[in-house]
Amino acid sequence: MDLSYTPEERAFQQTVRRWLAANVPKKSREERPMEWGDPRRIAQAKAWQRKVWEAGYLAMGWPREYGGQGADLMRQTIVNEEMVRARAPGLIGMMGIQMVGPTLIQYGTEEQRRRFLPKILTAEEIWCQGYSEPGAGSDLASLRTRAELDGDTFVVNGQKVWTSNAQYADWMFCLVRTDPAAPKHGGISYLLIDMRSPGITVRPLVQMTGDAGFNEVFFEDVRVPRANLVGGLNNGWQVANATLAHERNMLGSTTRTQQIFQGLLRLARTHARNGRPAAEDPVVRQRLASLAIRVETMKLEAYRQLTDALRGRRPGISAAVNKLVATELNHDLAKAALDILGSYGPLARTDRRARDRGIWPLDFMFSLGLIIGGGTSQIQKNIIAERGLGMPKEPRRDAAA
Ligand SMILES: Cc1cc2nc3c(=O)[nH]c(=O)nc-3n(C[C@H](O)[C@H](O)[C@H](O)COP(=O)(O)OP(=O)(O)OC[C@H]3O[C@@H](n4cnc5c(N)ncnc54)[C@H](O)[C@@H]3O)c2cc1C
Numbered sequence: 001m002d003l004s005y006t007p008e009e010r011a012f013q014q015t016v017r018r019w020l021a022a023n024v025p026k027k028s029r030e031e032r033p034m035e036w037g038d039p040r041r042i043a044q045a046k047a048w049q050r051k052v053w054e055a056g057y058l059a060m061g062w063p064r065e066y067g068g069q070g071a072d073l074m075r076q077t078i079v080n081e082e083m084v085r086a087r088a089p090g091l092i093g094m095m096g097i098q099m100v101g102p103t104l105i106q107y108g109t110e111e112q113r114r115r116f117l118p119k120i121l122t123a124e125e126i127w128c129q130g131y132s133e134p135g136a137g138s139d140l141a142s143l144r145t146r147a148e149l150d151g152d153t154f155v156v157n158g159q160k161v162w163t164s165n166a167q168y169a170d171w172m173f174c175l176v177r178t179d180p181a182a183p184k185h186g187g188i189s190y191l192l193i194d195m196r197s198p199g200i201t202v203r204p205l206v207q208m209t210g211d212a213g214f215n216e217v218f219f220e221d222v223r224v225p226r227a228n229l230v231g232g233l234n235n236g237w238q239v240a241n242a243t244l245a246h247e248r249n250m251l252g253s254t255t256r257t258q259q260i261f262q263g264l265l266r267l268a269r270t271h272a273r274n275g276r277p278a279a280e281d282p283v284v285r286q287r288l289a290s291l292a293i294r295v296e297t298m299k300l301e302a303y304r305q306l307t308d309a310l311r312g313r314r315p316g317i318s319a320a321v322n323k324l325v326a327t328e329l330n331h332d333l334a335k336a337a338l339d340i341l342g343s344y345g346p347l348a349r350t351d352r353r354a355r356d357r358g359i360w361p362l363d364f365m366f367s368l369g370l371i372i373g374g375g376t377s378q379i380q381k382n383i384i385a386e387r388g389l390g391m392p393k394e395p396r397r398d399a400a401a
Pocket of ligand 1: 128129130138161163214370372373374375379382
């Protein structure tokens with residue numbers, strides 16, 4: 001593992017740093033996470049993503065013909081690190097950039113890539129993920145939303161649930177059952193569905209943060225062109241798993257964890273405890289030190305995986321490890337912040353003078369959700385045990401199928 005940059009990479013790092021210093025909106029550093037569905041915030045977030053893309057700093061590894069830079073992984077890593085350093089706002093189109101985009105590069109037709117990839121980058125089209133259903137979460141292959149072919153069109157009927165961002169998404173990548181007679185993993189297909197199609201109803205669900213971040217989505221005779229099938233009929237399980245690995249890496253991002261940790265340090269330095277900054281309290285310092293070790297270990301593991309990727313080694317179970325470690329750590333960071341805030345914590349959210357302190361109660365609740373979304377911690381541990389450590393598999397519930 002080589003942790004040093006070449007002179008060209010260092011020069012690139014300086015260029016990115018200058019661009020961010022000139023372009024990161026100052027206000028974003030203190031603003032709360034996006035209010036779901038607020039059109040003004042959505043427009044701002046789209047404008048920011050477009051700006052990053054126009055500067056050439058988005059999806060840098062994607063081929064040029066689809067709007068990427070054809071750049072190597074090191075450059076994207078440098079950009080990610082500089083974004084943390086500059087406290088840049090998050091990107092609204094992450095499900096497109098990190099999940100369906102890479103899946104289309106791997107499994108999509110040329111026509112699908114040319115149609116969808118550029119608009120993912122420019123934030124002209126926002127995506128949502130239609131996997132979970134009332135009876136299919138951890139056991140995803142039990143999904144029942146069905147799609148029947150009628151000539152060159154699929155007719156979709158059924159229901160999805162916990163669909164993040166569906167209330168403002170333009171497109172959904174969706175798992176549907178296309179062969180009810182096949183063993184359950186074998187009869188699934190992966191469709192791209194226009195969210196404005198007749199027959200789709202989106203109903204927001206209020207979560208414990210008080211926001212309506214996810215939704216129920218109902219399909220009633222929704223017509224989807226066969227050209228929107230990805231990876232072949234009844235081959236959706238394989239495609240779905242490729243997207244899941246990308247999702248787990250996204251949720252396991254070291255960038256986000258470092259951002260949260262930096263916020264925690266700022267809080268400890270500015271919030272008083274017994275008349276002194278909390279960071280001077282020996283008990284708080286111990287806790288910050290042990291969290292710092294976990295954050296640093298995670299960063300070094302990311303470098304190790306980067307080295308593997310640059311050398312063309314297969315990623316194995318790293319997505320499951322990253323997801324498990326990052327989401328649990330993010331939750332522990334938020335918990336430490338709430339403990340520093342003490343009884344003021346729950347009030348911070350509504351205190352106008354609290355500035356970014358009000359984020360912590362939200363982050364605590366939201367990060368708990370991310371331990372569940374994208375496959376729960378228990379499911380990640382099963383994957384690590386079975387596929388990584390070669391331990392005996394748990395009995396499959398569909399063993400008879
Ligand atoms: C914030 C958030 C955002 C989400 N966004 C989306 C989205 O955009 N699109 C989408 O499709 N879905 C989304 N989801 C849904 C998410 O994928 C599911 O909640 C998740 O897969 C778990 O499924 P479930 O809720 O049905 O729980 P269940 O599968 O019913 O699990 C209940 C409990 O049992 C445990 N368990 C289940 N099976 C096993 C097993 N085999 N071994 C050990 N323990 C087990 C689980 O770990 C969990 O603790 C989101 C969820 C959250 C929280």
